[in-house]
Amino acid sequence: MLPELANFCLQNSLFAINDYNCYNPTKVLNRLAKHTDNMIELQSVTRIFPNGVRALNNISLIINPGDFVFLVGPSGAGKSTFLRMLFREDTPTEGKIIVDGKDITLMPESRVPYLRRNLGIVLQDFQLLKRRTVAENVAFGLRVIGASAAEISNRVQEALEQVGLSHKRRMFPTELSGGEQQRVCIARAIVNNPLILITDEPTGNLDPMISQEIMQLFLEINSRGTTIIMATHNHNLVNKLRKRVVALVDGQIIKDELGGTYAYE
Numbered sequence: 001m002l003p004e005l006a007n008f009c010l011q012n013s014l015f016a017i018n019d020y021n022c023y024n025p026t027k028v029l030n031r032l033a034k035h036t037d038n039m040i041e042l043q044s045v046t047r048i049f050p051n052g053v054r055a056l057n058n059i060s061l062i063i064n065p066g067d068f069v070f071l072v073g074p075s076g077a078g079k080s081t082f083l084r085m086l087f088r089e090d091t092p093t094e095g096k097i098i099v100d101g102k103d104i105t106l107m108p109e110s111r112v113p114y115l116r117r118n119l120g121i122v123l124q125d126f127q128l129l130k131r132r133t134v135a136e137n138v139a140f141g142l143r144v145i146g147a148s149a150a151e152i153s154n155r156v157q158e159a160l161e162q163v164g165l166s167h168k169r170r171m172f173p174t175e176l177s178g179g180e181q182q183r184v185c186i187a188r189a190i191v192n193n194p195l196i197l198i199t200d201e202p203t204g205n206l207d208p209m210i211s212q213e214i215m216q217l218f219l220e221i222n223s224r225g226t227t228i229i230m231a232t233h234n235h236n237l238v239n240k241l242r243k244r245v246v247a248l249v250d251g252q253i254i255k256d257e258l259g260g261t262y263a264y265e
C-alpha cells in the first residue's frame with residue numbers, strides 16, 4: 001500500500017473500510033427497511049474539555065432513520081463537538097451515544113472503523129489529496145480494503161455520476177472549483193452507501209448559488225434513505241428547506257423543531 005494512502009486513512013479514518021457496496025440507493029433503502037432502532041440517540045451527553053469548557057451540557061436527542069437534521073447555533077455553541085461525537089472523533093465526559101443500534105460511548109478503538117463503515121463525513125475544508133486525481137480521491141477508502149481495480153472503477157464511477165462529476169474523474173483537485181471539490185468530497189462520502197451522512201458547514205466556503213447546488217445533492221442523497229445531520233450557518237437554505245432544525249446554544253438544545261427555521265434566539 002502507498003505510504004501516502006496508509007497515512008491518510010489512518011489519520012482521517014473517514015471511510016468505510018470493508019463494505020464492498022458501491023453507492024447504491026437500493027442497498028441503502030434495503031438496509032433501512034431492516035432498521036427498527038433509532039438511527040442516533042444521545043442520552044444526557046455532556047462534554048467538558050480539560051480546560052473546563054463545557055462544550056455540551058446534558059444533551060438528549062433522538063434522530064430517526066431517514067431524518068434530515070440541520071444543527072444550528074452561534075459559533076462556540078458546540079455543533080462541531082456534537083458531530084465529532086457521532087463519528088467517535090471525541091467521546092462524552094458523561095452520558096451515552098448510540099449509533100445504528102450500538103453504544104459507541106465505550107466502544108474500543110479497534111471497533112471504530114466498523115462504526116465508520118456506515119458513516120459518510122463531509123467537512124468544510126475539503127481535505128482532498130492534491131496530487132491525486134478526483135477518481136483516486138474517491139477511491140482511497142476502497143483501495144484500503146483491497147477491492148479489485150474493476151470494482152473500484154465501477155463504484156467510483158457511480159459515486160461521481162451521483163454528484164455530476166464523472167467527466168472530471170482524471171482531473172486534480174486544484175483544477176476544480178470549490179463547489180466541484182466539495183462534490184468530490186460528497187462522492188467520497190457516499191461511495192460506501194452510508195446509512196448516516198454527517199456534515200459540518202459543507203457550504204461554508206461556497207457562494208450562494210453553488211451552496212444551493214450542493215444542498216440539492218444532500219437532499220437527493222437523503223431522499224434515497226441516508227440520514228443526514230448538517231451543522232450550518234446558512235440561514236437562507238435552512239429557512240427555505242424547512243427540515244428538522246435542532247438549535248444549540250452554550251452546549252444545550254434550545255430548540256428541536258420539525259419544519260423549522262434558522263432562528264435560535
Ligand code: ADP
Nearest residue numbers: 049051053055074075076077078079080081082
Ligand atoms: P461550534 O462548532 O458550535 O462553533 P465547537 O463545538 O467547536 O462549537 O466548540 C464548543 C466550545 O468548546 C467552544 O467554547 C470551543 O472553544 C470549545 N472547544 C472546542 N474544542 C475544544 C478543545 N479541544 N479544547 C478546549 N475547548 C474546546
